[in-house]
Amino acid sequence: MATQHLVLVPGFFGFVNFGPLVYFAHVRELLESEFRARGSDVQVHRVRTHPVASLRQRARDLRDVIAVLPDDGPVHVVGHSTGGLDARLVTSPGVDLGPGEVERHAARVRSVISVCTPHRGSPLAGHLAGMIGEPLLRTVSILTVLFLRHGKVPAHLALRLARVLVGEGLLPNTPVHVVLQTLEREAAEALEKDCATEDERLSVADFMRELRTEPHLIPQLMPQALDLFNAGVSERPGVHYGSIVARCPAPNLRSQLRVSGGPYEHATHAFLQWLYRRATPLSPDFHVPFNEQQRGAMRAAWGALPTAADNDGMVPTASQVHGRILHVATADHLDVIGHLHDPFHKPAHHDWISSGSGFGHKSFAALWRDVAGAILENSGGPAPI
Known part of the structure; x- marks a missing residue:
């Protein structure tokens, strides 16, 4: 055959x-x-x-x-x-x-x-195409890479993501997109520190460049x-x-x-609630x-x-x-x-x-x-x- x-x-x-x-x-x-x-x-x-x-x-x-x-x-x-x-x-x-x-x-x-x-x-x-969606998509993308490397996302980052999306009322004086941009930067720094070789760091840099310069799909x-x-x-x-x-x-x-x-499982379930409600x-x-x-x-x-x-x-x-x-x-x-x-x-x-x-x-x-x-x-x- x-x-x-x-x-x-x-x-x-x-x-x-x-x-x-x-x-x-x-x-x-x-x-x-x-x-x-x-x-x-x-x-x-x-x-x-x-x-x-x-x-x-x-x-x-x-x-x-x-x-x-x-x-x-x-x-x-x-x-x-x-x-x-x-x-x-x-x-x-x-x-x-x-x-x-x-x-x-x-x-x-x-x-x-x-x-x-x-x-x-x-x-x-539609929710991922706006001011909140673009930094959210980039943050989730970075967290996914971290997850695949270790089987889990750093718990403190997952908890902060859940808090931003599900508990927006806890941040009354800060626009959500600003908080997401901060979280995106912290996640990117965590990923860069996690790289063991220069080749991996270059791959991460290329990935981040693509996320920022080619956001045509969503x-x-x-x-x-x-x-x-x-x-x-x-x-x-x-x-x-x-x-x-x-x-x-x-x-x-x-x-x-x-x-x-x-905390990790609870944080990602809260994130799923945010996604689920917006997918239909x-x-x-x-x-x-x-x-x-x-x-x-x-x-x-x-x-x-x-x-x-x-x-x-x-x-x-x-x-x-x-x-x-x-x-x-x-x-x-x-x-x-x-x-x-x-x-x-x-x-x-x-x-x-x-x-x-x-x-x-x-x-x-x-x-x-x-x-x-x-x-x-x-x-x-x-x-x-």
């Missing part, structure tokens, strides 16, 4: 592919093991995207990775969050990404699988912008499109009281009716269709549906790529945001087994996913 080339595309936290950091935590190892168990040869490739650059730039990054892959087998693209939009853009017939050929490379793609992708946008993007994730995206982007004949959809329990005061662990509702103007397969998959997993308020902490659940639903999960936006609470697994899984979703290693493995199964089903020629 031909080698299956599987390309993993990150969302707007794609910067974490520099150095030893891994965005798709444990995903590569699980997929390689699953393909071996099924007697298939796979090569997993990761894309180093520009973190907050435009969809067009990110799609060029993906195109450039596909362009240099060996020609000994088909290509399958799996995109988390914004990465799913990058994949759809690259495979859209006749797309113009600027300098460089697209068609020859896009023609190699056999399937596109999106994981918690905002196909119809996320209202959260406005493009607003529902109004994705409405235009969907009007111009079409599916490529012969490519199979599937999606992973998720929702997490709605965080509230009661769930905050149930959070186990210390998706206006009916941008909603696309579910087809029979999509309705059946979600009813089988949840007993009902998602409501307008359901989301994974960042993306409305209804916005994540595109093509055939391959897996339905009760999980938050980062659980699905391995950033989940499972300290006893070897190697340990670490949870960036404490959502109380109950999504553990068994659920994680089941999700990515379904991804592997869909890829193998589509490796021999056009057939429904």
Whole structure:
């Protein structure tokens, strides 16, 4: 059997592919093991995207990775969050990404699988596009790098972030954006001090430069912008499109009281509350009716269709549906790529945001087994996913 080339595309936290950091935590190892168990040869490739650059730039990054892959087998693209939009853009017939050929490379793609992708946008993007949102996004991005290095964010920084966002009344004389800018600077200093080599410090400097000079992505994730995206982007004949959809329990005061662990877990749960409340509702103007397969998959997993308020902490659940639903999960936006609470697994899984979703290693493995199964089903020629 031909080698299956599987390309993993990150969302707007794609910067974490520099150095030893891994965005798709444990995903590569699980997929390689699953393909071996099924007697298939796979090569997993990761894309180093520009973190907050435009969809067009990110799609060029993906195109450039596909362009240099060996020609000994088909290509399958799996995109988390914004990465799913990058994949759809690259495979859209006749797309113009600027300098460089697209068609020859896009023609190699056999399937596109999106994981918690905002196909119809996320209202959260509007909150991240303003005076408060930009320093918040940069701060969270830096804290994510620190998390991936150590399995936790420094507790004092997490607590300050939660206090700013949830307890804004505690800062009556200081504008929130000023406090966020201070927190951003402190987080950047903590990350710089954490670097052990000059190469790492240069990587951090490049990352910070990109965050400040290329903040084009977030406005493009607003529902109004994705409405235009969907009007111009079409599916490529012969490519199979599937999606992973998720929702997490709605965080509230009661769930905050149930959070186990210390100050860090409570702080990140408070942060999730802020995100969750701003990630919905998706206006009916941008909603696309579910087809029979999509309705059946979600009813089988949840007993009902998602409501307008359901989301994974960042993306409305209804916005994540595109093509055939391959897996339905009760999980938050980062659980699905391995950033989940499972300290006893070897190697340990670490949870960036404490959502109380109950999504553990068994659920994680089941999700990515379904991804592997869909890829193998589509490796021999056009057939429904």
